[in-house]
Amino acid sequence: MKILKLTLAVACFLFSAFNLHAQLLKVAVAGLTHDHVNGLFNLYKKGEVIIMGISEADAQLVEKYKKKFQLPDSIFFKTLPQVLQHGKPDVVLAYNATAEHLQVVEICAPKGLSVMVEKPLATTVKDAERMIALAAKHKIQVLTNYETTWYSSNEQIYEAAHQQKALGDIRKMIVHSGHEGPKAIGCSKEFLSWLTDPVMNGGGAIMDFGCYGANLMTWMMKGKMPVSVTAITKRIQPAAYPKVDDEATILVEYPEATGIIEASWNWPYGIKDFEVFGTTAYIHALDNHRLVKRDRSKNSYDPVAEKPPVYQHNLIYLAKVLRGEINPANDLSSMENNLIVVKILEAAGRSAKEGKRITF
Numbered sequence: 001m002k003i004l005k006l007t008l009a010v011a012c013f014l015f016s017a018f019n020l021h022a023q024l025l026k027v028a029v030a031g032l033t034h035d036h037v038n039g040l041f042n043l044y045k046k047g048e049v050i051i052m053g054i055s056e057a058d059a060q061l062v063e064k065y066k067k068k069f070q071l072p073d074s075i076f077f078k079t080l081p082q083v084l085q086h087g088k089p090d091v092v093l094a095y096n097a098t099a100e101h102l103q104v105v106e107i108c109a110p111k112g113l114s115v116m117v118e119k120p121l122a123t124t125v126k127d128a129e130r131m132i133a134l135a136a137k138h139k140i141q142v143l144t145n146y147e148t149t150w151y152s153s154n155e156q157i158y159e160a161a162h163q164q165k166a167l168g169d170i171r172k173m174i175v176h177s178g179h180e181g182p183k184a185i186g187c188s189k190e191f192l193s194w195l196t197d198p199v200m201n202g203g204g205a206i207m208d209f210g211c212y213g214a215n216l217m218t219w220m221m222k223g224k225m226p227v228s229v230t231a232i233t234k235r236i237q238p239a240a241y242p243k244v245d246d247e248a249t250i251l252v253e254y255p256e257a258t259g260i261i262e263a264s265w266n267w268p269y270g271i272k273d274f275e276v277f278g279t280t281a282y283i284h285a286l287d288n289h290r291l292v293k294r295d296r297s298k299n300s301y302d303p304v305a306e307k308p309p310v311y312q313h314n315l316i317y318l319a320k321v322l323r324g325e326i327n328p329a330n331d332l333s334s335m336e337n338n339l340i341v342v343k344i345l346e347a348a349g350r351s352a353k354e355g356k357r358i359t360f
Contacts, residue, residue: 031096123202167278204244
């Protein structure tokens with residue numbers, strides 16, 4: 001009897017382990033030059049994702065990650081087509097320069113492979129529209145990953161505004177996104193080589209951090225295009241970042257609301273917060289989980305009870321999208337939202353260069 005119970009217990013464990021493994025995403029990785037790839041490898045070490053192949057032409061970069069995360073030689077290839085010749089992943093994750101996102105989609109879309117890129121979607125509206133056209137033609141998803149998408153505090157702001165109707169009509173949104181600068185915080189030389197390039201990144205802080213605000217505001221406005229965009233940029237550290245801006249302020253105008261995006265590589269510490277002023281209340285996401293709220297009947301800011309995030313990270317969300325359990329239309333990762341993000345960023349760059357308000 002004891003042997004039978006033990007056998008059943010082992011069988012149940014093996015079934016559970018097999019079932020868990022079967023649900024894990026099998027991913028291919030396009031490029032290693034984006035430092036956010038460290039997050040993926042940390043999930044790999046925890047057994048939360050299967051990496052079937054990695055494409056990277058830089059041999060030194062390959063060796064760096066092999067040693068750091070004990071990755072096997074067998075999963076590394078020089079090009080993405082070589083990776084895809086050795087098997088079909090569930091999805092391809094792009095950790096390369098923003099300007100190279102289009103090439104990844106051009107390779108994957110005809111094969112019916114969905115893609116998730118790191119923010120922003122593209123450096124130009126032309127590239128973004130081409131990616132979305134390929135996605136529509138081949139019936140795939142092209143999604144964009146932002147750190148702030150997985151903040152429970154941002155989810156609660158959206159819920160307060162649109163589900164609870166607790167803020168009244170939105171009148172102003174302010175997003176601060178920045179840190180001391182990519183060099184100051186120790187970004188890798190491979191990451192810096194394109195992050196500080198006006199073509200490969202499309203700009204400096206205006207692209208790197210401006211995209212967060214554009215993404216959140218487009219979401220809060222339920223996919224509405226702004227009326228206009230006005231921006232100013234500065235180069236406060238020209239010795240460190242000679243080719244791109246390191247400070248940007250973007251004013252995004254809607255018919256009855258205004259958004260202010262403050263993006264910086266010059267601040268004393270890292271911050272990603274989000275403020276929303278409504279006609280009846282104000283709410284502020286201080287970071288990824290803390291919120292305060294104030295309505296017009298009070299003289300104080302009250303903390304809002306924290307909730308766990310709906311998704312801990314992008315792969316949990318991505319798996320549900322690929323299984324058809326979520327329709328991503330107009331959400332923070334969606335193509336619809338992120339095309340508007342690129343339109344805002346492109347207009348902001350043009351506004352800063354030409355010194356004028358850009359209307360849509």
